[in-house]
Amino acid sequence: MQAKIGIIMGSDSDLPVMKEAAEILDHFKIEYELTVVSAHRTPKRLNDYAQTAAAKGLKVIIAGAGGAAHLPGMVAAVSNLPVIGVPIKTSKLSGLDSLYSIVQMPPGVPVATVAINGAQNAALLAVQILALNNQDLEQKQQEYRQEMEAKVLKTAAKLEEQGYQNYLERSAKFAD
CATH class of the missing domain: 1.20.5 (Single alpha-helices involved in coiled-coils or other helix-helix interfaces)
Structure with a gap:
């Protein structure tokens, strides 16, 4: 089966949070892909991923990031797919830095944003989006x-x- 949802994160240190999105999608038996795409360390990979996501059959991208948390916004800037940002809790500012970075998108580049470490809700929102066309x-x-x-x-x-x-x-x- 072809993946419908992309789950990406800025670092494998985000995996303990982002695995919760995968578990929800497993529950609903929705195919997904999961990988690391760093906005700052792999900008070419980010650009390639975002530009080819729709052509690969993805319908929604869930992007988790901590700190400066530019990953969801940069993906949304390049892709027309819905992007759901998951702010990852950080040790310095408890994830508020991540949250603020993701929710402060300029007009015209929306990113749906869930709670800090809210990967489960991100996956459930992705399920709701897919369910619009799937009884x-x-x-x-x-x-x-x-x-x-x-x-x-x-x-x-x-x-x-x-x-x-x-x-x-x-x-x-x-x-x-």
């Missing part, structure tokens, strides 16, 4: 949301039944 995918997306709702309702019922103190004591996910 099967739209149905899978609706089922996914129903599964999330059922999980929250189950958790709420358990919390209400046990009371918050017992819930915290019994819940492994809150353990140190």
Whole structure:
């Protein structure tokens, strides 16, 4: 099958965050490609990637970057495909630098931007974009949301039944 979504990142150090986008796409059985494209260290690779993405069959590009975070904006400047930027949390400014770099795009060069380290939401937004022209995918997306709702309702019922103190004591996910 041909990849529909490109997942790119400025460095392999972004992979622990960006793998979450891949996991969502795996869940929906959407083909993707995943690679490193540095806006600053490999500008020719960035340009080539962005210019050929549509011809390769990609429909959406998810671009994660930290620090100066120029990758999503530079891809959007070269490609007509929708670009979703994922600001990566940094050690110096906790990802605010990344967020500000991605959201401050000039008029005419849009980049959809998710929360810091929000690769899951980036993938879900890409799924929504693809679902506009794919009823099967739209149905899978609706089922996914129903599964999330059922999980929250189950958790709420358990919390209400046990009371918050017992819930915290019994819940492994809150353990140190």
